[in-house]
Amino acid sequence: DIQMTQSPSSLSASVGDxxxxxxxxxxxxxxxxxxxxxxxxxxxxxxxxxISSLQSGVPSRFSGSGSETEFSLTISGLQPEDFxxxxxxxxxxxxxxxxxxxxxxx
Amino acid sequence: xxxxxxxxGGLAQPGGSLRLSCEASGFTFSDFWMHWVRQVPGKGLxxxxxxDSGGRSATYADSMKGRFTISRDNAKSTLFLQIDGLRxxxxxxxxxxxxxxxxxxxxxxxxxxxxxxxxxxx
Numbered sequence: 001d002i003q004m005t006q007s008p009s010s011l012s013a014s015v016g017d018x019x020x021x022x023x024x025x026x027x028x029x030x031x032x033x034x035x036x037x038x039x040x041x042x043x044x045x046x047x048x049x050x051i052s053s054l055q056s057g058v059p060s061r062f063s064g065s066g067s068e069t070e071f072s073l074t075i076s077g078l079q080p081e082d083f084x085x086x087x088x089x090x091x092x093x094x095x096x097x098x099x100x101x102x103x104x105x106x
Numbered sequence: 107x108x109x110x111x112x113x114x115g116g117l118a119q120p121g122g123s124l125r126l127s128c129e130a131s132g133f134t135f136s137d138f139w140m141h142w143v144r145q146v147p148g149k150g151l152x153x154x155x156x157x158d159s160g161g162r163s164a165t166y167a168d169s170m171k172g173r174f175t176i177s178r179d180n181a182k183s184t185l186f187l188q189i190d191g192l193r194x195x196x197x198x199x200x201x202x203x204x205x206x207x208x209x210x211x212x213x214x215x216x217x218x219x220x221x222x223x224x225x226x227x228x
Contacts, residue, residue, distance in 0.1 A: 046215060085150075094165045101151070
């Protein structure tokens with residue numbers, strides 16, 4: 001299985017901050033890299049697919065970048081509703097996998 | 107409206123079996139590949155398995171091979187996960203999710219259920 005490693009595991013930020021979460025794959029996943037947001041007690045929600053394709057309804061302050069094995073999620077101007085846990089996920093191999101998550105806290 | 111509703115979780119003994127179900131509605135179930143993802147409370151998401159739209163091909167996470175079986179009944183729009191030889195570490199919230207493919211947006215999980223909780227204890 002392809003291993004996905006996120007950093008940091010958690011971070012503290014304030015409303016209005018710009019933050020970046022990194023995600024590294026153990027081998028190339030081409031463009032098959034997605035980002036999800038999960039709030040406490042809720043199912044995950046897809047934010048970004050194909051490295052940087054923003055899903056309908058997702059605010060433009062979210063952006064994704066990267067290639068092959070190194071990827072990042074940036075939130076420009078954190079809003080109160082953005083405090084959550086974020087996961088990267090690869091869909092390149094037949095066995096999918098998630099990163100361990102990054103919790104964004106106040 | 108797309109809905110995925112899991113059921114079948116509960117308390118099971120170590121070594122026992124459980125069959126989880128996920129009933130789909132609001133879309134043509136037989137057109138989509140489906141997945142199971144699990145999450146221990148307070149921990150991260152762990153991908154478990156996926157199955158193709160026709161139910162002929164299944165793939166599992168390496169750590170899930172042997173005791174987990176994913177299957178589906180397209181006539182009943184229902185996805186299943188059979189877990190045999192339950193272990194304490196199988197205790198988790200199990201989500202079913204729909205795989206979507208977009209030509210310019212790749213493969214991803216676009217719809218999720220609310221999960222069914224599995225507890226393993228004697």
